[in-house]
Amino acid sequence: HILFTIEQGVATLTLNRPEQLNSFNAQMHKEVREALKQVRQNPEVRCLLITGSGRGFCAGQDLGDRNVAPGAAAPDLGESIEKNYNPLIRALRDLPMPVICAVNGVAAGAGANIALACDITLAAKSASFIQAFCKIGLVPDSGGTWTLPRAVGMARAKALALLGDRLSAEQAEQWGMIWRCVDDAALQDEALKLARQLATQPTYGLALIKRALNASASNSFDAQLDLERDLQRLAGRSEDYREGVAAFMAKRTPEFKGR
Template sequence: MSFDHITFSIETGIARLTLNRPETLNALSRPLLGEMMEALDLVRDSHDVRVLVLRGEGRGFSSGADLSGGGSPAGSSGFDAGQVLEDFYNPLMERFFALPFPVIAAVHGPVVGAGCMIALAADIVLAARSAYFLQAFVNIGLIPDAGSTWWLPRLIGPGRALAMMMLGERVPAETAAGWGMINEAVEDAELENRTSALATRLAHGPTRAYGLIRQAVRQGLAQGFSQSLSLERAGQQAAGSSADFLEGVSAFREKRKPLFSGA
């Protein structure tokens, strides 16, 4: 499938989704968001994908929502600022959180607004030192969306999250790493190689276990300890019935590196 506002490919178990509106710093237009959902449906249903890498083309990851010209009816009679969330952002974020394999975000330059939350929805976030994270909503009189109010406090604590949301100030990549908001800040020249190495590692790992880990962590954030124990029990049963578990045990006993198939 060809796209106009993103680039998308699958090769050797690695899906790559790149926001591709560099002339707007990858502003999140409705057509772009729609194409992202189509691509996520493709990877969800593919038996060939074992990891997804998310990036932005050009000078930055994303400048946030596209507020330019006719793309935004803000100020018009009957305008509902929440409708775009219901139609695009909310279903997009649900798709990200439900994927059955790891997601890596490799970001640089501006990581702004809903683009910030899209990046932080990844399991592992690698940021070039040129990257900065900005919850810009308050600067135009809006509240954070795309799941920001749920996820950010869990990543960095309510105090830092509230300050980030209310002050609308940039958070540099190194600060974000120190807060635990992202996994690693690297030199810009190293971002591609670091991302490729990590994606390759995950693409050769126990994919089913990765998916079950994602599910357990996401659900565990919204439920009690006893419920998490029950979820772990069910997940362990599923992981224990996988071909990768049998391979992992065999490799351990034979003192060799496991060759996981993702099954």
């Protein structure tokens, strides 16, 4: 249920159940988990790009899997979160490289929050974001109750989560929820260009930047200053830092190895 390629330092993971708007079933979760494991283990991969095939990005959980017969016992949704969604979101957040998301169409439920969990999110003009959970009696998951208020502020986060309204990609860009909204026809090229460019950069340093910014949301100012010191210490020992300074001094283009 996914397509997965590694090329020029970029791993591209395409959610591929277009008839169900790339909603997640157990098999897709399994394939995504395996792909992310490969991304972590392959030193050649220096950027991850996530997108969807067909007209949607991802409609969250496959609700066909979730239809409970009358009288049947209530399912334990917490188990599915624990086993599938939380590890996925943590994996994206902790991946020591930039994660780009190219939202090619509607992103609903967990699909919307997966897009928010990535580091740089681009969206096609025709794409949209829907916190659909409230419409079926559920709570936003996949980190949405954490990422959304931080991205757009509490007033907008609450209204989006309580109303489940469709937010256009253009509005999402204006609100700072995503990095950029681009023409539909340009999305995949733009995203790949960005991913390939990032894959030539000091990956280890970029991973530290991501760590610092992720930590900032829950750190005090003082704790963050300490963290910056610690991470800069690590960054200063990297080969790429040496190369970056040497190239600058020699007025040449640096050749980063990602470590």
